[in-house]
Amino acid sequence: MPRKGLQKVRTGCATCKIRKIKCDEGRPECLRCKSTGRRCSGYTPPRPGSYSWDDLLSRSPQYLPTTMPEMDNQGLEDFVFFRQIVAPLLGGDLGGSFWTYTVLQVAHSEPAARHAVLAITSLYRRFGDQDRQPTSEPCHDGSAFALQNYNAAIRGIALKSPENLEVVLLVCTLFVCIEFLRGNVQAAISHAAHGISLLNSSQAKSETTPIFRHLSIFPHFFGASVSSFPVLADIERHADTCKGGLPEAVESLDELLSRSVRLVRMTGHSRLSALPGDRPWQLLLRDQQNLEADLDEWWTSFNVLRAAGHESPSPILEMRYLVAKIWTRACLNPDEMGYDSHIDDFRRVVQIATEVRHAINDVGENKFTFSMGFCPLLYFVVLKCRHLKLRLAALSLMELLSCQREALWDYRIMSAVGVRIIEIEHDIRITPNDVRGWEALDESMQVPPKDSQRIRDNELEPDMHMSADGDTSMAQRKILFLLPRTGGGVEVRYDQINLDNGASRGK
Numbered sequence: 198m199p200r201k202g203l204q205k206v207r208t209g210c211a212t213c214k215i216r217k218i219k220c221d222e223g224r225p226e227c228l229r230c231k232s233t234g235r236r237c238s239g240y241t242p243p244r245p246g247s248y249s250w251d252d253l254l255s256r257s258p259q260y261l262p263t264t265m266p267e268m269d270n271q272g273l274e275d276f277v278f279f280r281q282i283v284a285p286l287l288g289g290d291l292g293g294s295f296w297t298y299t300v301l302q303v304a305h306s307e308p309a310a311r312h313a314v315l316a317i318t319s320l321y322r323r324f325g326d327q328d329r330q331p332t333s334e335p336c337h338d339g340s341a342f343a344l345q346n347y348n349a350a351i352r353g354i355a356l357k358s359p360e361n362l363e364v365v366l367l368v369c370t371l372f373v374c375i376e377f378l379r380g381n382v383q384a385a386i387s388h389a390a391h392g393i394s395l396l397n398s399s400q401a402k403s404e405t406t407p408i409f410r411h412l413s414i415f416p417h418f419f420g421a422s423v424s425s426f427p428v429l430a431d432i433e434r435h436a437d438t439c440k441g442g443l444p445e446a447v448e449s450l451d452e453l454l455s456r457s458v459r460l461v462r463m464t465g466h467s468r469l470s471a472l473p474g475d476r477p478w479q480l481l482l483r484d485q486q487n488l489e490a491d492l493d494e495w496w497t498s499f500n501v502l503r504a505a506g507h508e509s510p511s512p513i514l515e516m517r518y519l520v521a522k523i524w525t526r527a528c529l530n531p532d533e534m535g536y537d538s539h540i541d542d543f544r545r546v547v548q549i550a551t552e553v554r555h556a557i558n559d560v561g562e563n564k565f566t567f568s569m570g571f572c573p574l575l576y577f578v579v580l581k582c583r584h585l586k587l588r589l590a591a592l593s594l595m596e597l598l599s600c601q602r603e604a605l606w607d608y609r610i611m612s613a614v615g616v617r618i619i620e621i622e623h624d625i626r627i628t629p630n631d632v633r634g635w636e637a638l639d640e641s642m643q644v645p646p647k648d649s650q651r652i653r654d655n656e657l658e659p660d661m662h663m664s665a666d667g668d669t670s671m672a673q674r675k676i677l678f679l680l681p682r683t684g685g686g687v688e689v690r691y692d693q694i695n696l697d698n699g700a701s702r703g704k
Contacts, residue, residue, distance in 0.1 A: 211238035309353030313371035319343035320378040439498035533651040543582040572599035579615035583645035613694040
């Protein structure tokens with residue numbers, strides 16, 4: 198046993214270990230050996246799974262070797278592709294260094310993370326090759342290489358000890374990404390819930406906490422109930438944390454957006470029926486008021502950060518804030534007419550997206566991103582703004598700025614649903630040319646629909662089917678719309694959307 202005040206030499210070069218002195222761990226040779234004229238004998242790589250979290254993150258990317266244990270040429274090629282192409286795209290403008298640095302570091306030394314990265318890369322390469330839409334049913338994407346690595350990652354992470362919590366959490370986020378790419382809704386929600394539960398039980402700030410805070414938003418758009426999906430505990434969270442810089446501003450807004458969508462889901466039952474929900478109305482009103490105050494505080498703090506000019510916040514942050522603000526303030530209204538008072542906020546969302554579009558010289562087609570991008574934010578305008586010209590502008594910008602899939606938000610589905618909702622509410626038929634030519638719209642068509650025409654909610658059936666029309670076949674999904682019933686309550690209207698060109702047919 199070492200004397201009190203001393204530590205056993207566990208890391209460092211072989212020479213310093215033999216001499217039983219602390220090594221500065223410089224690479225390729227440590228400075229302590231070089232300064233004393235000794236030959237630095239290099240470093241013995243730890244066995245897989247034995248790295249500490251600090252060890253994993255301290256390995257600088259320039260020292261990553263061109264070969265890795267248990268990886269053939271196919272795997273090495275995919276790892277390089279992930280590092281150079283996929284990782285920078287996954288996080289988007291707000292992803293920080295998680296995908297481009299942290300994931301790469303851990304994947305180099307942890308087999309479970311490495312296998313998960315290879316599965317993501319294989320699925321990303323093939324994404325869009327098959328007509329696969331997000332579904333609640335288990336799916337088989339047919340990529341043997343991806344499934345082989347996914348299963349290997351699952352087996353590897355199951356062997357981790359509780360001390361490896363950070364690695365388990367990181368690999369859990371990779372599993373969510375895999376299921377996003379596979380379009381498997383329930384599995385993605387399950388992995389996200391598991392990660393949040395682990396974070397809550399650890400009661401400590403983690404490198405992955407901002408990722409899981411963002412992942413707490415999407416489940417409530419895809420069927421997760423407020424009672425079944427865990428809330429990520431507030432660990433030193435405050436609405437004014439924009440003062441800490443851009444990363445803190447992003448995480449703080451994600452928390453507010455998560456609270457907003459949970460509030461909307463809790464109020465939805467009462468709005469769509471004459472029956473009370475699980476949470477008393479007085480408490481919902483208090484929740485709304487508190488959230489509005491926190492959103493206002495975040496916006497004030499964010500403007501201070503923006504005025505300081507030290508960082509250039511992504512314009513998507515203001516769009517997320519506006520969507521959360523509109524939704525929070527309108528969620529307790531008994532009808533849809535309250536959204537009309539937010540026309541200036543809707544117009545600002547469209548204006549920001551238009552400015553982004555004009556600032557991009559060449560819009561390349563990005564197939565997939567892990568986080569929420571422009572698509573669901575513009576889709577919100579399409580659904581809830583009843584000013585026809587703004588709706589069509591948002592629909593047009595969705596086509597120009599969206600990835601094919603953002604987390605589980607699928608552009609093709611959302612565009613088709615948006616077209617059909619506009620057609621029903623305004624009692625018109627629109628074509629792709631109408632959407633792209635929205636600026637020429639006749640002002641006489643700007644009269645907003647009556648509340649009785651406004652759709653309260655919609656739900657897609659999970660399965661896609663093919664419909665033949667002569668020599669042409671179309672991919673379609675059945676959808677149900679909830680509209681207000683005279684005298685109270687809602688009525689269900691069944692319809693279908695055409696996923697090939699945005700056209701749709703009611704029945």
